[in-house]
Amino acid sequence: MSTKGYVLGSSPRELQRLILQDRMILRPITERLLRQAGLKEGMRVLDLGCGTGGVSLLAAELVGPSGSVVGIDQSADAIAMAKECACETRFRKPAFCVSSVEAFSSAGPFDLVIGRYVLMYQPSPAAFIRAASRHVRPGGVVAFHEISLHRGYHSLPSYPAWELMAKCLNLGFSVGAPSWDAAGRLVEHFQNAGLACPDLFAEMPVGGGEDAQLYGWLAGTVRSLMPKLLEQGSVTEDEVSIDTLEERMRSGAVEVQAQVDVAPQVCAWVRTLP
Numbered sequence: 001m002s003t004k005g006y007v008l009g010s011s012p013r014e015l016q017r018l019i020l021q022d023r024m025i026l027r028p029i030t031e032r033l034l035r036q037a038g039l040k041e042g043m044r045v046l047d048l049g050c051g052t053g054g055v056s057l058l059a060a061e062l063v064g065p066s067g068s069v070v071g072i073d074q075s076a077d078a079i080a081m082a083k084e085c086a087c088e089t090r091f092r093k094p095a096f097c098v099s100s101v102e103a104f105s106s107a108g109p110f111d112l113v114i115g116r117y118v119l120m121y122q123p124s125p126a127a128f129i130r131a132a133s134r135h136v137r138p139g140g141v142v143a144f145h146e147i148s149l150h151r152g153y154h155s156l157p158s159y160p161a162w163e164l165m166a167k168c169l170n171l172g173f174s175v176g177a178p179s180w181d182a183a184g185r186l187v188e189h190f191q192n193a194g195l196a197c198p199d200l201f202a203e204m205p206v207g208g209g210e211d212a213q214l215y216g217w218l219a220g221t222v223r224s225l226m227p228k229l230l231e232q233g234s235v236t237e238d239e240v241s242i243d244t245l246e247e248r249m250r251s252g253a254v255e256v257q258a259q260v261d262v263a264p265q266v267c268a269w270v271r272t273l274p
C-alpha cells in the first residue's frame with residue numbers, strides 16, 4: 001500500500017491526532033493486550049504501522065532496558081514525529097524506521113509483533129498478518145488491536161452533530177479503508193494467514209458531559225477524512241463546518257444529556273507454533 005493511498009494522510013494535524021488518540025483513549029487497551037499476550041521484560045518487539053510511535057513507546061516501557069523495540073511505518077513524516085516523541089521517554093528508546101511492512105527485513109526474529117489500527121487499511125488483512133508472522137520467532141506472539149468501525153457510533157438520546165459525525169466516519173471509512181470491517185473478522189483473517197484461532201477481547205469507549213475527550217477525537221478524525229468525503233461528494237464543507245464540529249458535538253451532548261459510545265476496540269493475539 002502506498003502512503004498516497006492511506007486515507008487519513010500524515011499532515012501535522014493528523015499526526016497530533018494520533019498522539020492524542022494514543023494517550024487519551026487507546027493506550028490502556030493496548031497495554032491490556034500486550035500484558036495478556038505475555039509481553040515481559042527483556043523481549044524484542046516489532047510495531048507495524050507504528051505511526052507516531054504510541055505502541056512502540058508503551059512496549060519499550062514494558063520490556064525495560066534489557067528488551068528492545070522497533071517501530072516501522074511507510075510514512076517518513078510519521079516516523080520523524082515518532083522519533084521526536086521518543087525524545088521525551090525515560091525508557092530505552094525504540095528504533096524507528098521508514099518501511100512498508102511488505103518490504104521490511106530485520107537481522108533476527110522478534111518475540112512479539114503487534115499492529116494497531118493497521119489491518120483495516122490493507123487490501124488483504126490475511127496477507128498482512130502472514131507478512132507479520134514471518135518476523136516472529138517460533139513460539140512468539142502475533143497481536144493486533146483494531147476498531148470495530150462496522151458497529152458504529154451511538155448516542156442516547158441522539159442529536160444532530162453526533163449523527164453528522166457518525167455519517168461522515170461511516171462514509172469516509174467505508175470508502176477509504178479497504179478492510180473497514182477487519183476488527184469483526186479477526187478470527188477469519190488470522191486463520192487465513194495460517195495461524196490458529198486467536199484469543200480475543202473487546203472494550204468500548206463511552207462518555208458524556210462537558211469534559212468527554214471523545215468529541216475532539218472523533219471530530220479530528222472527520223477532519224482528516226474531509227478530503228475523501230468532499231471527493232466522494234457525499235457531504236459539503238458547509239454541512240460539516242469542520243471548525244465547529246467538536247464544539248457542536250460537546251454542546252449538543254450537554255444539552256440533551258447524551259451518553260455516547262464509540263465502536264468497540266477489538267484485540268486479538270495468537271502464539272505461533274514452537
Ligand SMILES: C[S@@+](CC[C@H](N)C(=O)[O-])C[C@H]1O[C@@H](n2cnc3c(N)ncnc32)[C@H](O)[C@@H]1O
Binds near residue numbers: 006073
Ligand atoms: C491509523 S495509523 C495508526 C498508527 C499507530 N499504529 C497507532 O495506533 O497510533 C495507521 C498507520 O499505518 C501505516 N501503514 C498502513 N499500511 C502500512 C503498510 N503496509 N506498511 C507500513 N505502514 C503502514 C500508516 O502510514 C499509518 O501511519
